[in-house]
Amino acid sequence: MNKKVTFSLLLALALAVPLFPGRALTADKPVVRFGVIPRYNPLVMYKRYQPIMDYLTAETPYRFELKISKDYPEAVRFLQQGVTQISSLGDVTFAEANINYQAIPILKPLNKDGTPFYRSAIIVRADSKLRDIRELRGKTMAFGSPHSTSSNLIPRYLLWDNGVGLRDLKSFVNLQHHDAVAKAILKGQYDAGAVKDVVAEKYKSHGLRILAWSAPIPSVPLVVRKDTPPGVIEALTSALLKLDRNNPKHQAIMKTWDDEFCYGFAPAVIDDYRGIFRMIREIPHGCGIGCHR
Incomplete structure (x- = not known):
């Protein structure tokens, strides 16, 4: 079975089994599709990111749907084509999306020490x-x-x-x-x-x-298209920035989220990622695929 078929089957199985069967989706809310680069296999991705969608749907006027891509370039294409309005990209894929499609960073996750970095x-x-x-x-x-x-x-x-x-x-x-x-x-x-x-x-x-x-590397950003409605951005940032990793109630909400997202968030701006842009230019052959030059 080829990789494309395997990915499709795994993703179909994941989406067919809701994490919270007792929680009905709010059908009358406008849909916002949230993209994520494939950090793990589709089943693990769904398990770690769907709870975030459920939280955002409950806390905002929108219904957030998870859109998992089969590879990193597809996540960027989804954002560029408007398939997704918001996406969790890596620093390099954000650089590509920013250079080519003017994607904008809005939030970055905190680590267990409460700082917006990882290594x-x-x-x-x-x-x-x-x-x-x-x-x-x-x-x-x-x-x-x-x-x-x-x-x-x-x-x-x-x-x-x-x-x-x-x-x-x-x-x-x-x-x-x-x-x-x-x-x-x-x-x-x-x-x-x-x-x-x-x-x-x-x-x-x-x-x-x-x-x-x-x-330390700046945390992977949540990014939006340049035409994402301000109301969507405001609702998302408000819902995520109010989470406090030291608050037991908030800890309970985030405990099933992905390891990179379970300690809260901070605002992000383009200048946070200038160092990544510089590394891409400095290293011989950049990241090795030549898509950021």
Whole structure:
């Protein structure tokens, strides 16, 4: 069964089983479609993001529908074509959407420390002899999607900043998801891999070790089309900004949300992501796909 058919079947199964069967959707509310890049497989995506849609539907005059894309470029196309009005993109995919379609960042999630940043991690098996990122010369490495910030762009920058170019590696591959990278390293298929911090921490107890951390990266933005109605933006930002990670009632609301979204949000502006734009220009060959130049 090819990947396209598998994705469609998984997504159909996910959407056929509501997380909250007792909660009827408010049919008379205007629909707002909320896009998300494919950080995990469709079933996991639905489990982690549908509760956010339910919350927004309950707290705003709109009915929010989750729109999961099959890959990163499709998430950008959905926003550009108006299939979605709001989207959770990575920093790199946001850069592409901003440069090509003038997408605007409005919110960024907070981490468990209450700051709007995350990090990229270079991971190895716990029993690996590698102890320094510069020892990756001559080794094999797994990155995430070419459009990913934390599992492709930032790790490339981290390697480059430590004197290790892609040509210095024995070989490298790009896998579809962060989880796929972590599992490939655990299986010993590659010497090292690159994932976002929450995935690295998740798999530490399964036998992974963090070889190197990146500097803090601005949190992945929630972005809108430039013609998204102001009322939609105001309703969304109001509903999410009022959540306080220190409030027990709000903690209960967010506990089933994705790990990147369960600590609240802060306002976002384009200047927050200038550093990402600079990295894309500075690293040889940018993110490796040439779509941001």
